[in-house]
Amino acid sequence: MSSHREAPEISQDPVADSTDTYAFVSPDKPDTVTIITNYIPLEDPPGGPNFFEFGDDVLYSIYIDNDADGQPEIEYRFRFRTKLRNPETFLYNTGPITSIHSKNWNRRQFYDVSRIHYGKHNGHRPKPKVLGRDLPCPPCNIGPRSTPNYASLAGAAIRKLGDGERVFAGQRNEGFYVDLGSIFDLADLRPFQNLHLIATQPTMAVDATATLNVHTIAIQVPIKRLTRDRSVPSDPMSHKAVLGIWGAASRRKTRLIDKASGKVAESGPWVQVSRLANPLFNEVIVPVGEKDSWNALPPSADKRFLKHVEHPELAKLLPVLYPGVFPHLAALKAKRTDLVAILLTGLPRGVVAGFQNHTGKTLADMLRLNVAIPPNTSNPSPLGLIGNDPAGFPNGRRVFDDVVTIELRAIAGATYPLVQPSYQPDPAASQVTQGITPGPDRYQPTFPYLGTPHDGYSTGVS
Amino acid sequence: MESVSRRKLLATAGAATGTAALAAAPAAAAGVLDRGEVTDPSGPLPDEAIVAVVRDPKRGEVTVMAGEREVTYRDPSLVKRLVKAAPKSKE
Numbered sequence: 039m040s041s042h043r044e045a046p047e048i049s050q051d052p053v054a055d056s057t058d059t060y061a062f063v064s065p066d067k068p069d070t071v072t073i074i075t076n077y078i079p080l081e082d083p084p085g086g087p088n089f090f091e092f093g094d095d096v097l098y099s100i101y102i103d104n105d106a107d108g109q110p111e112i113e114y115r116f117r118f119r120t121k122l123r124n125p126e127t128f129l130y131n132t133g134p135i136t137s138i139h140s141k142n143w144n145r146r147q148f149y150d151v152s153r154i155h156y157g158k159h160n161g162h163r164p165k166p167k168v169l170g171r172d173l174p175c176p177p178c179n180i181g182p183r184s185t186p187n188y189a190s191l192a193g194a195a196i197r198k199l200g201d202g203e204r205v206f207a208g209q210r211n212e213g214f215y216v217d218l219g220s221i222f223d224l225a226d227l228r229p230f231q232n233l234h235l236i237a238t239q240p241t242m243a244v245d246a247t248a249t250l251n252v253h254t255i256a257i258q259v260p261i262k263r264l265t266r267d268r269s270v271p272s273d274p275m276s277h278k279a280v281l282g283i284w285g286a287a288s289r290r291k292t293r294l295i296d297k298a299s300g301k302v303a304e305s306g307p308w309v310q311v312s313r314l315a316n317p318l319f320n321e322v323i324v325p326v327g328e329k330d331s332w333n334a335l336p337p338s339a340d341k342r343f344l345k346h347v348e349h350p351e352l353a354k355l356l357p358v359l360y361p362g363v364f365p366h367l368a369a370l371k372a373k374r375t376d377l378v379a380i381l382l383t384g385l386p387r388g389v390v391a392g393f394q395n396h397t398g399k400t401l402a403d404m405l406r407l408n409v410a411i412p413p414n415t416s417n418p419s420p421l422g423l424i425g426n427d428p429a430g431f432p433n434g435r436r437v438f439d440d441v442v443t444i445e446l447r448a449i450a451g452a453t454y455p456l457v458q459p460s461y462q463p464d465p466a467a468s469q470v471t472q473g474i475t476p477g478p479d480r481y482q483p484t485f486p487y488l489g490t491p492h493d494g495y496s497t498g499v500s
Numbered sequence: 501m502e503s504v505s506r507r508k509l510l511a512t513a514g515a516a517t518g519t520a521a522l523a524a525a526p527a528a529a530a531g532v533l534d535r536g537e538v539t540d541p542s543g544p545l546p547d548e549a550i551v552a553v554v555r556d557p558k559r560g561e562v563t564v565m566a567g568e569r570e571v572t573y574r575d576p577s578l579v580k581r582l583v584k585a586a587p588k589s590k591e
Contacts, residue, residue, distance in 0.1 A: 292553075292565055296545040303545040306565035 041314045042079030042214075044321035045329035048312045052078045053093035054287040056314040057252060058214050061283040061405045061434040064258055065413040066484055071264060073100050073114075074256045074437070074486065075285030075314070081209070081251040084494035087130050089178035090209060090253060091147050092118040096287050097308050098255055103282035104266040108338035108402030112264065113154040115166060116207060116255055118175075120147050131177070131184050138174050138194040147175040149207050151199065151257075169199040175208040179251070181495025189490055196485060202260045210254040210488035213437040214317075215476045218246035225352065225359050227446065228473045230466065235359050243473035249497050255285075256486035261409050274410040274428075275387055280395050282404035283434070284315035284337055310334050315404045316381050316432070317441040322449075323350055323381070337402035340382060344401055347381055348373035353449050366464045367451045376453040380432050389456050393428045407434030424452065437487050438476065446470045536585065557583050 042057045043049035060074040075098065081090050092098070097117060101110035123144045124132070133142035151173065152166035176195040179188045196206045220226040220243065224236065231238050261270045264281055271279035291306030312333050314320070323346050324332045332343065357368035379385050379396075384406040387394040395406035414429040420440040422430025424447065431439040447453070450467035479489045548567055555561040560576030 290568075291570065292549075292551045294545055294549055294551070298541075299544050301544065303547055303549040305549045305551040305567070306570050307568050 041317065041319075041321055045333050046326065047330045048333055051289075051311065053091075053253075054096045054289060054312050055079055056285050056287055056312045058317060059283070059285040059314045059405060059435070060213075060437055060487075061281070061407045062436045063261075063407070063409055063411070063413045063429070063434075064485070065415050067258065068413055069262075069270060070258045070260050071281070071407065071409060072256065072258045072485060072487065073102075073283055073285075074254055074488070075100055076210075076213075076252045076254050077287065078253045080247070081212070081253070083179065083249070083251055083492040083497040086180065086494060087128055088145075089130055089180065089494075090251070091120060091145075091178075092116075092149070092175070092207065092253055092255075093287075094118050094120050094147075095293075095302065095304060096289060099286045099288065100255070100257060101284050101286065102264050103337075103397070103402075103404060104264060104278075106277065106280070106282070106397035106400065108282065108340070108397075108400040108404065109156070109336065111156055111266070113156070114203075114257055115152045115154065116149050118147055118149045118207075119172075120145060131180065134183060135177050135180075135185050135191065136187065138176060138191055143177055146177070148172045149175065151203075151205055153201070169201060169203060170197060170205065173197050173205065173207070178209045179491040179493040181493045183495075185493065188493065192490065202263060204258040204485060206254065206256045206486040208254065209251050209491040210486065211480050211491050212247045212250040212252045213476075213480055213488045214252075215245050215247055215440070215472070215474050215480070216442050217243045217472055217474060219244060221442070225355060227356075227360070227470050229469070229471070230360055230363060233360050233363050235361060245474045245476065248477065249492055251491040252488075254486060254488055256488075258485050265409070271410040274392060274408050275394060276410065277396070277398075279408050279410035280384060280397055281407045281409060282315075282337070282397055282402065283407060284313055284404050286310050286313040310336075313337075317435065318445050319381060319403045322352055322445070323347055325351070337404050338400060340403050341401045343403075344378070344382070347377050348375070350374065350377065350449055353451070356450055360466070363466045364450060364464045366462055367467070370451060370454065370461070372458070374454065375457045376455075377448060379457065380448060380453065385432070385456070390423065390428070393423070393433070395433055405434050406432065424448075437481050440472060440474075443470065443472050552578075552582060554579055554582050554586075 048055045057076045057079045064070045064072045078090050100114040102112040104111050130145050131143050135143045151170040152168045154164050154166045156164055174195055176191045179185050195208055198204050228243050229240055232240050262268050265278055288308035288310045290304035291309050294303045320329055320332050324343055357364040382401040384395040384397045386396040395408045411428050411433055414427050419425030419427035420438055422439050430436050431441055431444055447467055447470050450470055451463040452467040454461045482489050551565045553563045555563055557579055560574050560579045562579050563570055563572040
């Protein structure tokens with residue numbers, strides 16, 4: 039969850055495994071959009087001596103569709119390079135790392151950022167424009183002796199690019215919160231576990247990712263650089279205001295391992311091995327036999343997964359696992375056009391007053407962000423649109439949005455009245471909750487918005 | 501005269517003229533290939549290897565990858581040589 043180890047193949051390849059994608063109008067810079075793609079699921083902070091890092095052999099991409107065809111008009115590319123100061127030591131650092139250029143830091147990582155504008159499909163390969171070279175990642179947060187002032191190290195890794203973008207790539211606090219152990223124990227939904235087919239006593243929720251880190255690629259882009267006509271839309275009803283956004287990771291097609299040196303040689307085109315937009319789409323909607331192919335496809339091919347959205351497996355399971363709790367859901371046999379709208383087309387105007395994030399008929403799993411909806415800085419709801427906060431999911435996704443609760447409620451039928459007003463959701467559909475309140479250190483109010491990562495020394499020490 | 505191994509010839513052909521030339525290796529070269537000798541690798545793998553994948557021997561279909569590109573050919577003679585060169589289970 040939300041896409042951590044969600045498919046058989048990518049679960050074996052953590053550095054290419056996209057875990058979450060976020061896209062929102064920046065609360066402190068509302069003329070920009072911040073896009074975050076996270077990788078390396080379930081990072082345990084003490085994991086040395088080879089601490090976590092991006093894959094030098096992975097192409098990380100952020101895609102933006104601004105003309106509603108499920109195909110990208112803009113791509114930001116990130117390529118990483120690891121440099122070793124001293125190959126004669128086993129240590130990640132040989133003393134305190136007090137600056138991002140510290141000579142005590144042995145294994146460092148740098149990256150290049152480039153941008154590609156895809157024109158109309160005329161057969162030409164567009165040339166990437168390099169926006170930044172050799173940009174430094176911060177080290178992992180090791181502990182008070184090795185990384186004594188981590189916040190300043192991370193701050194030094196935020197870089198401005200020449201075209202108005204800001205970037206950061208490195209370890210951060212895992213922003214996604216979920217009761218993993220509960221939900222994968224035959225869909226144990228708090229507070230209904232005593233009503234489960236295999237009932238247990240109600241217990242407090244467990245925030246399974248509370249002490250974990252993740253590797254973050256974050257970019258903040260002026261809105262006018264992303265919209266189709268380079269405008270800054272102010273009318274939420276304008277189709278120009280809606281951006282489709284997703285992240286992806288690719289590997290070269292072949293990989294050879296040299297027996298003598300252990301080094302790797304690669305060849306062939308880049309092949310997408312992971313993608314992510316709406317949380318839980320591949321994880322919960324797509325059956326296990328199709329998950330690997332989903333990861334390899336572009337969003338514009340998602341029509342083939344339509345039936346799984348129209349008739350999600352979990353919606354059929356809930357009434358079975360919770361006898362008598364979801365009778366209306368059990369009787370609902372019609373296609374779930376509410377879920378199709380939320381996940382594959384966006385919500386058209388007229389469904390929610392004053393809001394739309396519709397991108398037309400192309401069925402594509404993308405985060406759909408209406409950039410004309412201003413950020414909610416006074417009273418944001420982690421339940422987003424179903425919490426009467428249109429600045430949150432499924433209008434893009436903010437770092438603190440409780441996407442598990444939102445999507446569980448939607449699948450349980452809470453959003454079906456949006457398309458069929460006569461449908462009465464089961465009372466339980468709006469009561470399902472994770473019961474988790476993420477701690478205050480998980481996020482920060484400024485770019486890159488995910489909080490300081492846990493340090494390895496303190497993790498697990500109560 | 502220095503003997504020409506299959507590996508050296510493939511590498512030379514790929515480096516000098518690209519994968520298309522490799523796939524269209526002239527008959528004279530095929531003769532040399534047929535006489536290729538088994539040898540130990542003379543050095544490590546190059547950072548960017550030229551890789552040929554026989555997709556379907558019966559159709560003579562082979563995909564050659566170099567750099568970030570790949571081309572699939574129908575070239576029964578090249579496929580035949582590659583299949584012949586492929587190690588057998590007893591080797």
